[in-house]
Amino acid sequence: MGTKTPVPAIDGWFTMDAERPALLGTRCTGCGSYFFPRETFFCRNPDCTGRTFEEVELSRRGIVWSYTNNCYQPPAPYVSPDPFVPYTIAAVELPAEQMVVLGQMVPGVDVDDLAVGQEVELVLSTLFEDDEHEYLVWNWKPVEG
């Protein structure tokens, strides 16, 4: 990262740990259900009326459930570089939380590099920048070896 100040593209969705970042979700203290993005008001399990939640870091590694790419520039509010650069998106299953979380793959990973069932881990990458800041977002990255 350059001389610009790194800031999260959205507050409170992930830790800003440059080495080992994690998504921030919540867990209902009543039934144990996980939520990402965070649920803090009322538990969505129909058999639970929980109103207290603990903040939790979600598993940093998961298994690719499916993947695709985007070959055309999406509409705003996506902030696209000019010219547009295609990117890859993966749906990743977190075994411990038993949930699937979407994320862009790190730049440079193409669909041909991916397979369902492959292990990936969470990193932070620059989503877009302005004159002073780099706005970071979570990405999935293939686990080496």
Added chain:
Amino acid sequence: MSNEIAVLGVGMHPWGKWGRNFVEYGIEATQAALADAGVGWRDVGFVAGADTIRNGYPGFIAGATFAQALGWKGNRVSSCYAACASGAQALNIARAQILSGQTDVALVVGADTTPKGFFAPVGGDRPDDPDWLRFRLLGATNPTYFALYARRRMDVYGATVEDFARVKVKNARHGLANPNARYRKEVTVEEIMASPVVASPLRLLDICATSDGAAAVVLSSMEYARRHTTEPVRIAAISTVTPTYPQTVIEMPNFSTDSAVATGLPDRPFRDAIAHAAYEEAGLGPDDLHLAEVYDLSTALELDWYENLGLCKEGEAEKLLRDGDTTVGGRIPVNPSGGLACFGEAIPAQAIAQVCELTWHLRGEAGDRQVEGARVGITINQGLFGHGSSVIVRR
């Protein structure tokens, strides 16, 4: 059986990019449906509008907008938005008005005028709206989600991109005989494979366009129908169910699925549950069907619906397609209208248009795309944010 209502008349404005106000399309479809029903505007006691969020305030209050355009006469109206499922919701509201005895005759109408290109979220800075955030943080368009399902089919069931293309070839052939379809041209597997990749593995010709269009249905009580016609097409079920927690398939516009840690998996995934609720209500099953209109937002998604409807076992949709079972003339034709492949999506009108198509087949009025001997048909569809949509019609 006492909960059935009659489809007295159906009408559509052809799909296309006409560039006119959506109200005009709605009026045209309504006039066609009223003429088909043989009733006048004065006979209509209730108007259920399916809303569009793209056409300003009149779109958000479609029931009143159409009622005003047709001439205020003091009847009750409703307006509802459930994304792609708006039409089924409007049908359901109108049915409730009829079954509760509030009115004998109800008009259900949906119309849209669409912009070019990808559907975009509602404008402004909206960091609390998951639909806004998925574009902002992920660049996840609608085809992103369709492509995730398509890739999953390839990996889990061995589907190929040629299979996906064959869905389009079939639907394009069906649509040739449909005067309301926007695209009426045969297409080959090679042409589809040569079209540019939008979201791997889906190509431009695998993904449905967005269209202008309108559809209207005139519904009535069975008593009223018996006085006006013989052997009307009847609505036997309208399923508008939500998912059951935990929803374990990633759905537009979400960032994640629900967590299954605390509860285990639900009895059936959402799309299976949409069909199941319709079958339960009608007292029918997949073996009773003669045709289906499914929401082929992408070619691959049509294959998912075969399994959700129970037309075949999980993983066998490609075989059903390849064997010609879902082609007109086959065992269980799917999308004889040509589907979204030939129409493009006019969101508030589409679920209503599906019912129009089934009605024509059940009456034997579908021309060169007629499914012979059709007596029972089903529509299925799903709206953003957890709106199920399935209608069973019978005769």
